[in-house]
Amino acid sequence: MFSNFDFDVIRRSLPYLFLDGMTFTLMLTALSAVGGLVFGTLLALMRLSGLKLLGRIAGLYVDLMRSLPLVLVIFWFYFLVPYIGQWLTGASRPIRVGAFASTLVTFIMFEAAYFSEIMRAGIQSISKGQPAAASALGLTYSQSMRYIVLPQAFRNMLPVLLTQTIVLFQDTSLVYVLSIPDFLGAASKVAQRDGRLVEMYLFAAAVYFVISCFASWGVRRLQARIAIVR
Amino acid sequence: MNYNWNWGIFWQPSPNGTGNYLDMLLSGLVLTIETALLAWIIALVIGTIVGVMRTLPSKAASAIGFCYVEFFRNIPLLVQLFLWFFVLPELLPRSAGLWLKQMPNAPFWTASIGVGLFMSVRVAEQLRAGIGSLPRGQKMAATALGLTTTQAYSYVLLPIAFRVILPPLTSEFLSTIKNTSVAITIGLIELTGQARAMQEFSFQVFEAFTAATVLYLLINIVVVIGMRLLERQVAIPGYISGK
Numbered sequence: 001m002f003s004n005f006d007f008d009v010i011r012r013s014l015p016y017l018f019l020d021g022m023t024f025t026l027m028l029t030a031l032s033a034v035g036g037l038v039f040g041t042l043l044a045l046m047r048l049s050g051l052k053l054l055g056r057i058a059g060l061y062v063d064l065m066r067s068l069p070l071v072l073v074i075f076w077f078y079f080l081v082p083y084i085g086q087w088l089t090g091a092s093r094p095i096r097v098g099a100f101a102s103t104l105v106t107f108i109m110f111e112a113a114y115f116s117e118i119m120r121a122g123i124q125s126i127s128k129g130q131p132a133a134a135s136a137l138g139l140t141y142s143q144s145m146r147y148i149v150l151p152q153a154f155r156n157m158l159p160v161l162l163t164q165t166i167v168l169f170q171d172t173s174l175v176y177v178l179s180i181p182d183f184l185g186a187a188s189k190v191a192q193r194d195g196r197l198v199e200m201y202l203f204a205a206a207v208y209f210v211i212s213c214f215a216s217w218g219v220r221r222l223q224a225r226i227a228i229v230r
Numbered sequence: 231m232n233y234n235w236n237w238g239i240f241w242q243p244s245p246n247g248t249g250n251y252l253d254m255l256l257s258g259l260v261l262t263i264e265t266a267l268l269a270w271i272i273a274l275v276i277g278t279i280v281g282v283m284r285t286l287p288s289k290a291a292s293a294i295g296f297c298y299v300e301f302f303r304n305i306p307l308l309v310q311l312f313l314w315f316f317v318l319p320e321l322l323p324r325s326a327g328l329w330l331k332q333m334p335n336a337p338f339w340t341a342s343i344g345v346g347l348f349m350s351v352r353v354a355e356q357l358r359a360g361i362g363s364l365p366r367g368q369k370m371a372a373t374a375l376g377l378t379t380t381q382a383y384s385y386v387l388l389p390i391a392f393r394v395i396l397p398p399l400t401s402e403f404l405s406t407i408k409n410t411s412v413a414i415t416i417g418l419i420e421l422t423g424q425a426r427a428m429q430e431f432s433f434q435v436f437e438a439f440t441a442a443t444v445l446y447l448l449i450n451i452v453v454v455i456g457m458r459l460l461e462r463q464v465a466i467p468g469y470i471s472g473k
Contacts, residue, residue: 076443
């Protein structure tokens with residue numbers, strides 16, 4: 001059944017697939033993970049702040065994002081970001097936003113909801129005595145968060161955060177719906193140009209599989225290494 | 231914002247000639263629900279089998295379960311759907327491939343089975359964790375009573391494990407519903423697809439997506455309430471959240 005396969009199409013398109021496609025995918029994954037973590041932590045702090053209104057707003061945002069499919073959110077932001085840009089810069093018409101910037105905003109905003117739930121669990125896993133001791137020592141709220149609570153929460157949750165990042169890596173393939181050449185988009189472009197759907201999609205699946213497998217194996221090892229003996 | 235809002239758009243006739251834009255969205259909603267239900271049934275059945283396999287004493291069974299889970303978990307859903315939709319018919323013998331390609335409603339069946347298999351892994355992992363959380367004594371007591379492994383699973387372990395994992399299963403069911411929207415890429419015009427189509431026909435982007443958002447929120451609320459009722463219904467008195 002592999003007799004009429006053309007494996008050469010893969011070799012010929014390797015530079016395009018990896019230099020253009022995979023670079024886009026990995027950049028998007030890394031930047032979204034960092035941005036999502038920052039915003040997610042802020043959302044988690046808002047929810048745990050004890051201020052009713054702030055907590056409500058953060059809770060609503062997280063619940064809203066988590067009940068929508070990512071594809072719909074991608075479409076939402078694709079059309080919304082130009083208007084947000086116009087509002088921010090005070091321009092007279094919706095500004096043009098590149099494919100990368102638009103998807104980056106989308107993924108940061110979407111992942112923030114998921115990261116915030118992880119960070120919330122991480123912050124709640126720190127015993128109450130620690131922030132209490134910190135404030136007894138005279139540390140302010142922001143100092144106790146920055147030096148005591150968040151570093152430990154982050155460390156405890158690192159494996160979960162990384163697993164979520166692997167999910168994010170797989171989810172970035174959904175930018176396909178905007179015809180953006182990420183790794184899958186690039187593979188699909190070559191596939192349709194050369195009429196080699198079978199080879200290209202099998203290859204794409206294999207690449208995603210190997211990277212995700214390798215990454216989750218790394219997370220498992222890390223988890224074993226950094227686990228705090230209690 | 232100089233965007234031209236027009237909320238009356240939903241009552242204007244849609245270009246596909248089957249009613250107004252609202253009907254279009256609602257038909258998408260129905261398709262989303264149908265696809266999700268079929269996918270969920272597949273996910274539950276296969277997920278249960280694989281989840282049980284991973285807890286069996288047999289090394290071979292748990293190895294097969296492990297490979298199954300790793301395969302479906304490490305490939306993005308979108309790529310999996312492409313494999314089922316574009317690649318599988320080419321790899322099968324000619325006649326079978328042709329039959330697959332000419333099947334009516336191919337996107338619907340592909341999406342249901344594809345999403346179902348993708349979610350079956352999540353169900354399997356939840357169930358494995360659920361069975362693992364039961365005290366070891368349960369299995370031992372079942373064996374001591376003379377139950378075979380099959381009996382122990384079907385009368386003792388699974389009924390309790392499923393009750394334990396009901397809350398995480400709720401969110402997996404919600405994920406199943408959300409994941410059906412990925413099938414837009416293989417031509418399934420479900421809720422997100424209809425919202426996108428409405429946006430293309432009418433240029434009323436934000437009205438279309440707002441309506442889709444509201445409908446997704448409604449589905450979520452209905453599912454969450456339904457599962458809460460189910461949880462209360464099946465709770466065992468004196469055991470896990472039972473009264």
